[in-house]
Amino acid sequence: MAKQKLAACGGDPVIAPGTIKPWPPIDKTDRERVLGSLDAHQPTVGPNYVALEKEFAEWQGVKHACFANSGTAALHMCVVACGLRAGDEVIVPAYTWPSSATCCLHHNVIPVFVDVDWVTMNIDIDKIEAAVTPRTKAIVAVHLHGLTIDMDRLMAVANKHKLRVIEDFCQSIGATFQGRKAGLFGHVAATSTNHNKCLVSGEGGFFISNDDELFEGGKTLWYFGERRPPEGSQEFYIYGMGWMYRSTDLVAAFARAQLTRLDDYVAQQQANAACLPECLQAVPHLILPQTPAGHTHTFYNYMTRFDMEALGHVDDAPAFRDKINKALNAEGASVGVWQGWLAPKMSAFAAKNAYGKGCPWSCQHAAEVDYSLDQFPVGQKHCDWHTGLTMPLRSPNGTDVAEKVGQAFRKVMENIDQVEKIDN
Ligand SMILES: *Cc1c(COP(=O)(O)O)cnc(C)c1O
Numbered sequence: 001m002a003k004q005k006l007a008a009c010g011g012d013p014v015i016a017p018g019t020i021k022p023w024p025p026i027d028k029t030d031r032e033r034v035l036g037s038l039d040a041h042q043p044t045v046g047p048n049y050v051a052l053e054k055e056f057a058e059w060q061g062v063k064h065a066c067f068a069n070s071g072t073a074a075l076h077m078c079v080v081a082c083g084l085r086a087g088d089e090v091i092v093p094a095y096t097w098p099s100s101a102t103c104c105l106h107h108n109v110i111p112v113f114v115d116v117d118w119v120t121m122n123i124d125i126d127k128i129e130a131a132v133t134p135r136t137k138a139i140v141a142v143h144l145h146g147l148t149i150d151m152d153r154l155m156a157v158a159n160k161h162k163l164r165v166i167e168d169f170c171q172s173i174g175a176t177f178q179g180r181k182a183g184l185f186g187h188v189a190a191t192s193t194n195h196n197k198c199l200v201s202g203e204g205g206f207f208i209s210n211d212d213e214l215f216e217g218g219k220t221l222w223y224f225g226e227r228r229p230p231e232g233s234q235e236f237y238i239y240g241m242g243w244m245y246r247s248t249d250l251v252a253a254f255a256r257a258q259l260t261r262l263d264d265y266v267a268q269q270q271a272n273a274a275c276l277p278e279c280l281q282a283v284p285h286l287i288l289p290q291t292p293a294g295h296t297h298t299f300y301n302y303m304t305r306f307d308m309e310a311l312g313h314v315d316d317a318p319a320f321r322d323k324i325n326k327a328l329n330a331e332g333a334s335v336g337v338w339q340g341w342l343a344p345k346m347s348a349f350a351a352k353n354a355y356g357k358g359c360p361w362s363c364q365h366a367a368e369v370d371y372s373l374d375q376f377p378v379g380q381k382h383c384d385w386h387t388g389l390t391m392p393l394r395s396p397n398g399t400d401v402a403e404k405v406g407q408a409f410r411k412v413m414e415n416i417d418q419v420e421k422i423d424n
Contacts, residue, residue, distance in 0.1 A: 004411055006418045008330035014408040015332030020401060023394040024200040024265075030257040037253035046249035052256045053206075059259060060183060062208045064215040066222060067252060071170040071192025071205035073222075073245035075103035075140075078188040078207060080241075081218030082138050082164040084109045087365025089135040091163075093123040094342045095379035096142045100168045101343050103190075104140070107241075108360035112136070112369055113344045115376045119290055121303060122149045124378065128157050135367055138164040143172035143182045145388075146198075146269075146300035147291065151177050151185035158186075166190070170205070173198050174266040176296045188214050193255055196390065198269070198300055199262050201255035204247050222246060261395075266298050268395040272402035273299035279406030283413045285310050287385075301338055302389040304409075305382065311416065317384040323422045324412060325387050331408035338388040342379050344371040 005011030037048050049067060057065040068074045084090065086108035092101045094113040101111040114131050117124040121144050128139065139158055141149050148169075158165045165186030169175070172182040173191050183189035188211070191197075193204035207222075209215040220227055225242025226235060280286055287305035291297040306321055313320035318340065328335045343349055350371060352361040360366060373380065391397075392405045412419060 004415060006327050006330065006412060006415055007332070008327040008422050009418050013330060013332045014411055015401075015404045017332065019332065019404065020334055020392045021396050023391050024258060025261070025396045029260060030254060033253040033257040034250060037249045040249065043249050044246060046252075048249045048253035048256055049247070052252040052259070055256060055259055056206055057208070059262065060181060060206075060208060062184060063210045064208060064212070066207045066215070066219050067247055067255070068205050068207055068222060068245040069247040069251075070203055070245075071168075071190055071194065071197075072099040072103060073243065074190035074192070074205035074207040075099055075166070075168060076106050076243070077218035077221050077245065078166040078190050079103050079107050079109060079138075080221045081188045081207075081209065081214040082166060083217065084137055084164075085365075086360065087135065087363050087367070088137040089133060089367075089369070090166075091123075091128055091131050091136060091139045092343070093140075093142050093144075093379075094344055094376040095121070095339065095382060096144065096168070096343060097170065097339065098343055098346060098348065099170075100140045100142050101349065105348075105354045105360060108363060109137075110135075110361060110366050110369055111140075111343075111349065113342075113349075113371065113376065116379045116382065118378050118382070120147060120149070120292065121145060121382060122147065123154075125150065125153045125157060128154075129161070132161050132163075133367065136161065136163060138166055140166045140168055141186055142168040143175060144301075145289070145303050146172050146175050146298035147289075147295055148172055148175050148177040148182045148185075150292070150294070151180075155185060164188075170197060171300045172298060174262065175298045175300075178294050183208055184210075187211060188218060193258075198265055198298060199255065200258055201247075201251045204251055204255060265395045268398065269299050269393050270297070272393040272397065272399055273297070273302055275399050275402040276302065276406050279403060280409055283410050285413055285416070286409065299393060300390070302393055303338070303386055304389065305385040306387070308385050317381075319424055320419075321385060321387065322424050323419050324416075326422055326424070327412045327419050328387070328408055331411060333389070333405050333408040334392050335387045335389050337386065340383050342373065342376050342383060344376065345373060
């Protein structure tokens, strides 16, 4: 591609406005299901709610699935299912959505952070054992961006130390490792159906398990701490700490309609992502995401890193990355920083003061934990160097759109001298 004027500098954008179609696609099935739910007059746990839990369990290939009002709620249910108690420690990747760690705090459980691996961007399995203490009871195994962790290796570490494994597959629904779906490796798992995820219901999530006892334990949290399913006769008695994590039949009706197309959505995303390496391999300074052997990647978020060393911007990497993003967005590529903060850098954790008076870290059952940031150099570098690509690769956008996005990356990276002059 010859020298061209970047759109951020007054040139024509590669991707015309309106080219990228919004997510998720809505069709006749969505409308019929939602209207059907209204007409059924059971707005909470109605026919769609019951059917959704069954249909999702079938799709996932799991014995039990409980639909909750968020992925965060489902993660909290996982923590309770595992019987974690005040002062217990749980290993969490330092780079994730904060819910992977706040789900622990909700139960006075202490997150202990471990750095991520540069290639997979998931927890660095080799660094887990050094973080294990006599208080460690579980690992939150977060499968980021549509790629699972190597669960053979992670489960080996967990089994050696008798740790429970909570899978956070909010971003990796439909991703597989050795032919098995994310969410089926650990003891319990949680996924999300919020507006960004690959299965959308607006807000929502599933708590799943193949273990009857763990599932019942986690489910206590779902409805005030009661144990009876609300469609059965209610005892008006609570057995333990409960929240109110139920969703509604309308939301479930929407999710049911979307679930019928989930496999197609994932396949389209994979086909779209598959266009990019060919288009981008000769483009300078891009570090493209990889799919290690044994994995299928859904490319929930197509994560590219800019090689700030080669670009000469190691010291001001986030600021320069933001300029590149500005140039890409001016071309219509719709990129963004997904998570620019390490969890232990956020004040919710760094201040060690979730509930006031230093709780739960100051709890008499807890031990001192170290959140010093020099433990997470890889996660920090990823925070500073990455840009994410989600909606342009989602259905109904096809490979024609993906190719245009590739052209936008190419144009910007081949005209990086112009990016240098953009104001942040
Ligand atoms: C989206 C997400 C969550 C939280 O899901 P919500 O439904 O928004 O509560 C948790 N963990 C990860 C990794 C996520 O991406």
